[in-house]
Amino acid sequence: MDKKAVVELVGKYISIWNEPDPRARKAAIDDVFTGQAVYVDPTITADGVAAIDRYIADAQRDFTGMLFTHGAVLTHHDAVHFSWRVGPADGAPAVSGSDVAWLEGGQIKQLYGFFDGY
Numbered sequence: 001m002d003k004k005a006v007v008e009l010v011g012k013y014i015s016i017w018n019e020p021d022p023r024a025r026k027a028a029i030d031d032v033f034t035g036q037a038v039y040v041d042p043t044i045t046a047d048g049v050a051a052i053d054r055y056i057a058d059a060q061r062d063f064t065g066m067l068f069t070h071g072a073v074l075t076h077h078d079a080v081h082f083s084w085r086v087g088p089a090d091g092a093p094a095v096s097g098s099d100v101a102w103l104e105g106g107q108i109k110q111l112y113g114f115f116d117g118y
Contacts, residue, residue, distance in 0.1 A: 001075075010082050012028060017068035025056065034105065084096065
């Protein structure tokens with residue numbers, strides 16, 4: 001994938017975290033992740049798109065009213081690294097971190113999330 005396509009994929013991924021409608025969120029997850037995708041962070045290993053959807057729905061309840069955004073996107077050889085944060089739209093982030101993902105066929109195959117200070 002070229003860098004523009006990877007940046008667009010990261011934007012779609014982050015938008016999933018902000019999508020309140022369960023059907024729209026699930027459709028976006030199916031678009032962004034491979035069917036056998038794995039999401040890992042310090043609190044969970046979510047194996048498959050259904051588990052990823054459940055984890056994101058739970059996180060949305062924890063961060064009600066907050067906005068997920070991303071920073072610079074670095075990519076090469078089917079891998080991508082980017083920073084992210086979540087917090088009030090007009091305030092300091094409540095949580096921030098970075099993710100590293102491996103891509104396959106224009107989708108995320110594996111994603112490892114890191115929380116700043118964790």
